[in-house]
Amino acid sequence: MKKLIYFLLSLAMINSVHLRADEGMWIPLLLNNYTIADMQKNGLKLTADDIYSINKESIKDAIVIFGSGCTGELVSDQGLLLTNHHCGYEQIQNHSRIDNDYLTNGFWAMSKAEELPNPGLTVKFLVRIEDVTKQALNDIDNSMTQAERNKKIGENIQKLEEDAIKGTHYLASVRPFYYGNEYFLFVYEEFKDVRLVGAPPSSIGKFGGDTDNWMWPRHTGDFSVFRIYANKENKPADYSPVNVPYKPKKFLNVSMKGINEGDFTWVLGYPGGTEQYLTSDAIKLVSELRNPHKIKIRDKRLEIMNSYGDINDTIRIKYASKNARVSNSWKRWIGEINGLKRLDGINKKIEFEKEFTKWAENKPVYNGLLKEFSKNYNDIESYALAYDYWREAVNGIEIIDFAADFENLIEISENQFDSSLVLAEVTKLIKIASDFYKDYDIRVDKDVFKALLPMYFSGVSEDFYPSVYSIIQSEYNGDFTRYVEKLLRETVFNKPEKLDRLLSIFSSDRVGELKNDPVYVLFSSFSEVYKNKVSEKYIALSAKNDSLYNIYMNALREMQPQKKFYPDANFTMRVAYGKVKGYYPKDGVKYLHYTTLEGVIEKDNPAIYDYDIPNRLREIYKQSDYGVYAKDGTVPLCFIATNHTTGGNSGSPVLDANGSLIGLNFDRAWEGIASDMMYDPDFSRNVSLDIRYVLFIIDKYAGAKHLVDEMKVVR
Ligand code: ARG
Numbered sequence: 146m147k148k149l150i151y152f153l154l155s156l157a158m159i160n161s162v163h164l165r166a167d168e169g170m171w172i173p174l175l176l177n178n179y180t181i182a183d184m185q186k187n188g189l190k191l192t193a194d195d196i197y198s199i200n201k202e203s204i205k206d207a208i209v210i211f212g213s214g215c216t217g218e219l220v221s222d223q224g225l226l227l228t229n230h231h232c233g234y235e236q237i238q239n240h241s242r243i244d245n246d247y248l249t250n251g252f253w254a255m256s257k258a259e260e261l262p263n264p265g266l267t268v269k270f271l272v273r274i275e276d277v278t279k280q281a282l283n284d285i286d287n288s289m290t291q292a293e294r295n296k297k298i299g300e301n302i303q304k305l306e307e308d309a310i311k312g313t314h315y316l317a318s319v320r321p322f323y324y325g326n327e328y329f330l331f332v333y334e335e336f337k338d339v340r341l342v343g344a345p346p347s348s349i350g351k352f353g354g355d356t357d358n359w360m361w362p363r364h365t366g367d368f369s370v371f372r373i374y375a376n377k378e379n380k381p382a383d384y385s386p387v388n389v390p391y392k393p394k395k396f397l398n399v400s401m402k403g404i405n406e407g408d409f410t411w412v413l414g415y416p417g418g419t420e421q422y423l424t425s426d427a428i429k430l431v432s433e434l435r436n437p438h439k440i441k442i443r444d445k446r447l448e449i450m451n452s453y454g455d456i457n458d459t460i461r462i463k464y465a466s467k468n469a470r471v472s473n474s475w476k477r478w479i480g481e482i483n484g485l486k487r488l489d490g491i492n493k494k495i496e497f498e499k500e501f502t503k504w505a506e507n508k509p510v511y512n513g514l515l516k517e518f519s520k521n522y523n524d525i526e527s528y529a530l531a532y533d534y535w536r537e538a539v540n541g542i543e544i545i546d547f548a549a550d551f552e553n554l555i556e557i558s559e560n561q562f563d564s565s566l567v568l569a570e571v572t573k574l575i576k577i578a579s580d581f582y583k584d585y586d587i588r589v590d591k592d593v594f595k596a597l598l599p600m601y602f603s604g605v606s607e608d609f610y611p612s613v614y615s616i617i618q619s620e621y622n623g624d625f626t627r628y629v630e631k632l633l634r635e636t637v638f639n640k641p642e643k644l645d646r647l648l649s650i651f652s653s654d655r656v657g658e659l660k661n662d663p664v665y666v667l668f669s670s671f672s673e674v675y676k677n678k679v680s681e682k683y684i685a686l687s688a689k690n691d692s693l694y695n696i697y698m699n700a701l702r703e704m705q706p707q708k709k710f711y712p713d714a715n716f717t718m719r720v721a722y723g724k725v726k727g728y729y730p731k732d733g734v735k736y737l738h739y740t741t742l743e744g745v746i747e748k749d750n751p752a753i754y755d756y757d758i759p760n761r762l763r764e765i766y767k768q769s770d771y772g773v774y775a776k777d778g779t780v781p782l783c784f785i786a787t788n789h790t791t792g793g794n795s796g797s798p799v800l801d802a803n804g805s806l807i808g809l810n811f812d813r814a815w816e817g818i819a820s821d822m823m824y825d826p827d828f829s830r831n832v833s834l835d836i837r838y839v840l841f842i843i844d845k846y847a848g849a850k851h852l853v854d855e856m857k858v859v860r
């Protein structure tokens with residue numbers, strides 16, 4: 146009897162570690178394999194075919210990969226697209242000047258002629274998905290070494306990708322799922338003429354800034370509007386003034402019906418990466434070692450950037466995008482550590498692993514697997530740290546990162562004399578340099594340099610010290626500040642005109658001027674350490690981990706055959722579903738599932754940059770001029786739900802039971818942020834912008850009602 150109770154208890158525990166209501170990011174192609182039934186049971190009124198089909202138009206045809214890391218959706222038959230403000234941020238910033246600052250003032254094209262092109266920005270539509278596991282693993286057998294195996298799989302994949310798009314203008318990508326236990330092919334159609342149509346001022350689109358980022362309750366109007374253009378045949382084309390608005394196969398209806406707690410919602414988008422099946426050793430490494438170090442380094446960078454941004458508007462604009470990037474992950478890492486602690490993540494995994502070990506005892510393929518993991522994680526520790534310091538501390542110094550761009554030119558110049566190659570590289574660098582200087586301020590970077598350089602040496606083990614260390618010791622008496630000052634006096638990389646002169650008359654015999662530049666010398670001394678002592682080992686040990694996870698994943702599925710396993714996110718299209726729902730962040734406190742314009746007014750404070758709203762919004766509030774967007778005397782703003790989402794899902798449509806657009810996903814709530822590793826039904830919430838606020842801002846604030854009229858609004 147006791148044994149039975151133990152057994153039942155352990156089963157419950159297994160389930161509680163791995164399977165939770167609302168958890169999961171599902172492959173659209175496989176919805177019919179049980180996910181759709183559960184979605185329908187919870188309220189969905191669509192079939193799997195309505196969501197993903199290759200035989201008829203389906204909702205997937207209205208969804209795009211926006212740029213390189215976000216999602217967007219089509220909302221009109223003229224290629225009108227919605228995504229987040231933070232997804233269009235770089236484009237908005239690129240069009241901004243101090244006297245014409247769209248970040249501060251917003252931007253609205255009042256006609257198509259005023260829409261702004263964005264070289265380099267693309268969107269991709271998903272054409273189809275195919276399970277290619279068999280073909281990808283063709284000719285793989287157990288006698289192969291890991292390297293042989295990877296090589297063969299790589300060849301198989303390449304062939305699959307080539308075959309998939311032969312004779313078309315499509316793109317193809319085959320991606321591993323379940324740590325390489327399965328493979329799927331994705332075919333995309335990419336459009337290259339994507340124009341900026343509208344963006345609210347940052348004081349709306351980024352309201353609350355990094356203070357409120359990753360938090361609930363939230364009042365950020367995080368949206369921007371773009372339009373896809375195509376050639377006359379409705380096919381992708383590079384930017385051209387004669388291109389015309391793209392006619393999509395499908396666009397989303399926009400619903401003004403609003404949301405209630407408990408409503409079914411789902412999200413269709415591109416979650417970037419999760420690690421749901423990590424072992425306890427992995428969780429420990431991330432939350433007790435890697436994250437804390439990375440946080441410490443970014444603390445410093447942010448402190449310096451902010452101290453300048455607070456007193457100097459030019460610097461604030463230059464560093465706006467960088468600052469947001471640096472602070473975003475920094476804050477998430479902090480939240481992850483807290484969440485994993487609260488969940489007692491490490492111990493939960495350890496408990497599960499005890500069960501696993503028992504289960505695996507008489508299975509030779511799986512027995513001892515966890516011991517191997519432990520050993521490997523132990524081996525990887527110092528390399529992982531050196532890797533993080535290289536990325537965060539060394540490359541976090543802008544001028545070093547910039548000098549690194551010249552590596553190729555130096556190599557070409559030294560090793561061959563084909564002057565056309567050199568010329569091509571120089572042309573590329575002139576452009577890189579002009580982009581770099583546009584957003585560079587030497588005062589900020591100098592302070593960052595002085596702070597981060599010594600951090601590297603106190604952070605990593607002496608095995609990873611570069612050769613310059615002894616010079617700093619002997620010639621500068623270990624005084625990093627003096628060393629940095631001298632470097633910055635002598636280098637060419639912070640002297641735009643001088644560098645430009647060098648580049649414009651560059652020939653291979655002048656390579657010494659770059660190669661012996663003191664900043665370049667410092668970079669290459671770090672890079673030598675990274676290449677020779679860190680990266681190879683780190684990559685090898687990570688690959689070893691992956692091969693262990695390949696087996697572990699198999700084992701997990703074998704151990705719990707009745708359980709639905711969803712693959713980790715890998716920036717391929719996924720379906721998440723859940724319910725609109727508040728939560729209890731701490732004892733005695735309940736968070737509602739929605740916020741309203743009232744909260745913006747509560748927070749409004751001209752003295753605090755993140756909370757200083759535009760006067761026009763104050764006016765509208767004073768007059769309660771909300772038109773059809775009013776609800777209970779105010780305007781709905783954000784809402785939360787239990788959809789399992791992650792980075793990359795930003796801009797994803799949040800849909801109702803009929804597939805109409807009710808919100809734009811843009812964030813997650815602080816207490817449940819560890820959901821990339823451990824989803825917690827009590828705390829994990831995706832944060833969305835209510836579509837009614839989007840329409841309200843476009844119409845009432847910006848006076849761009851023609852854009853709302855372009856959409857199909859259902860009431
Ligand atoms: N946390 C959200 C995401 O990961 C929003 C980031 C942009 N906002 C910001 N304040 N940095 O993308």
Ligand code: ASP
Pocket residue numbers: 215790791792793794795796811812813
């Ligand atoms: N803000 C994220 C994004 O940009 C979404 C998230 O991490 O929840 O994709």
